[in-house]
Amino acid sequence: MTNKQKIPNNLKFTLRSLRVRVGMKQEQAAELLGISVMTLRALERDSSKIDYSMILKIEEIYHIPQDYIFFGNNTAFSVILKNGKE
Template sequence: MSLRSARVNAGLTIKEAAKIIGIHHETLSKYEKDSSDIPMSLLNKLSNLYQIPTDYIFLGNRYELIRTIESKRNKQPA
């Protein structure tokens, strides 16, 4: 799951989540778009806030995740 979907599933706006973990909402937005360079300490805070294991969080570029999902969909038999 992406960081954005984890936040939305937790029922938080980007500003609410950023305030709780002590970062600017634009910083969180940046990591939601590309989490490949997210600090482990921040990832752990987000994991705790969103109540999901870090292993469940996709780390990488949002568009890379979308391409991966679409590729898997296209390979499924009709």
């Protein structure tokens, strides 16, 4: 984003929701990302320790800026949304 506004969490997507949104199976997405299906499954559960080069690949494959992607634990994301916290 050009301005440094914070995107609210309720406007962000998890890695799994992005993959489903573009209609890809885990095998397809893993191949495009250059990782194993097991690694993709792990990242879809918790992407808090993902490296920047992978973030750039995810942006490209899922056609969405990183500002709109939630990087973290999916359980934490669910709690944040449920409680309405940023």
